[in-house]
Amino acid sequence: MPKPTFFRLPEEKRMRLVKAAYAEFTRAPFADASISNIIKDAGIPRGSFYQYFEDKSDIFFYLLDRMRDNAQDWMQRILKEQKGDFFLPPLRFSLIKPLIP
DSSP states (O other), X not given: OOOHHHHTSOHHHHHHHHHHHHHHHHHSOGGGOOHHHHXXXXXXXXXXXXXXXXXXXXXXXXXXHHHHHHHHHHHXXXXXXXXXXXXXXXXXTTXXXXXXX
């Protein structure tokens, strides 16, 4: 998890760091991803990175947690909008229809 100093950053700076990390982990597998690339893209010093995160895995798992939370929020919104019928929206947009005989 990020250190408390990360959450005290201005929103713009937090998002710049999150976007840089996302871009790096999208570009390369975890083992090849580089903190150097993240800090360069985010425009922050290396020391600042370590004030916000312990290491590369810390920011990686933070991103995974955010993705999980976003997916969970999306699924809950769909369930609420469709009154519990999670499969109705994809059927309406023919995303699943070809799979159903």
